[in-house]
Amino acid sequence: MAWLHFVVWGPVYMGIGLALAWWGIRGRKNGLPGGRLSVVTFATGLLLLIVGIGLRLISGPFSLRLDIPTEFWEWYRDYRFIVPLLLGILAMSVLALPVRARTGRGTANLAPRTPLSFTNKWWLITPGLVLSLIVTLTIAAGMASEPDARTGRYTMYFVDTGGGRSMGTGIYGWFSSLPSLILLGIMMVVAAIALFLIARPALNDDQEQDAHTRIIRTSNVLMVGTGALLWHLGLIFGSLAATASLRGNFSTSQGNVRSWTTFAALEPTLNIASIVAPALGFALWGAVTLSAIPSRRRALVAGRP
Template structure:
């Protein structure tokens, strides 16, 4: 029973994110993004679900409290996996989304306007993706600079001086952050390549419909990339929240002096931020999967009536 309670608690941000994603889709389906049909829709559904399923798996298998309840040890490999799984899942999902659509035999190369990878992507998505990537890298660098080598020489520890002694705990140091940042760069590069693959082929005869589909596909690539980074950021924030609990006491003639980590006061904020980042990741990735759901007849009629 205890294990199920832990699992439900750890999965609560994913469940909340799923509820929000469905709610937003229901509220905007009449005038939202153009649904994808056929192979593109199937690939969008698969791609959007891959990061969520992977995050769910990692939460269930990697949660320290759950491992302790099962009598297992959260070793270094387990800790490292929680940071890399979201990015690796994002890469797999991007590979699915970037599968080229069927070529339109009526598409003509004549009169092709110069298009970049961002032609069909709104500037808001570019800003959001850049912002979350910058925050993630900044936290990785800050945690890396605060880390010190462990007994094996790997930068995985944070230590605090208490009198003549030192107490320490693990931190998201260089040992974890350097491989993750390298994978993050690969993820962003893959997203850029995917956007280019969507944008550059010539438009078909039904130019407006083709452009709308490309806007949806470009939006899906940006949303999925942002969602995968959000899951990764949630793992970082959760780890730092655990690190912030480091503390100890020094007995003196005047009493006990309590010493904690440099960011002990941010513990609750980091935990809440990790929860929100997980929710955000679930909302974004599931919104990609929901673009495969066709509009109802009423929604299609509403779109036709409101079309210019």
């Protein structure tokens, strides 16, 4: 029972713990200014965490205790891989708001502003690596998948056991991966548009404060997107771990024959990765939520007469 609790709630506890540690070390010194922007950011991050916790609950063994409609469970089982990506796209769209209109009160700056103007180039390494890993695993699993004889969907993985026999189990095949690849492309476009909308308007008279705010907003967009990618990656790891666990024992005239998948040795690693990846995703979403808390130093400066 303790292991089941860790599998279901471990990523939540670890993610929130990492987010609080980050906020205690650096985050509380670099919070957003108060107002509508902070409210929108806090609500978006909190909603992501709540939905994420809910999905952990219904997708784990404790879902058996819940009265979940069969239709919903079957839908989530088939389309669970796209849920984190949809959440990421929606959240990034919200974090691009409010879009400040260009007015004559802005400070003139001849340097062109691009979607990367307020981005630390190092921030792009993590999402780039995660995205590359997702695409690699997606293509590999898709090519290994075969159609289900009952539904025709590419969701099955078969192992030839010899003698005209085979054994099979589910895998992250083309049925799930093709929609995910489409959403990954949409997510990249939405992220670029969100960063453009944040960077494009002219700076306020207080250029330092405005630039600081835009840096945090840009970071939040990237963290939300990366968190969604990590959550999606965790589901892929979990699916591949379940596939790798396939074992078979058959009796023949020459004795018992045991069969397993070609990547069975990776099962423990895949299981651990399926916990670590969503934990890091939770940490990023938690960091976005905590960034809405105004920094104490800036609050004091703003309150001086």
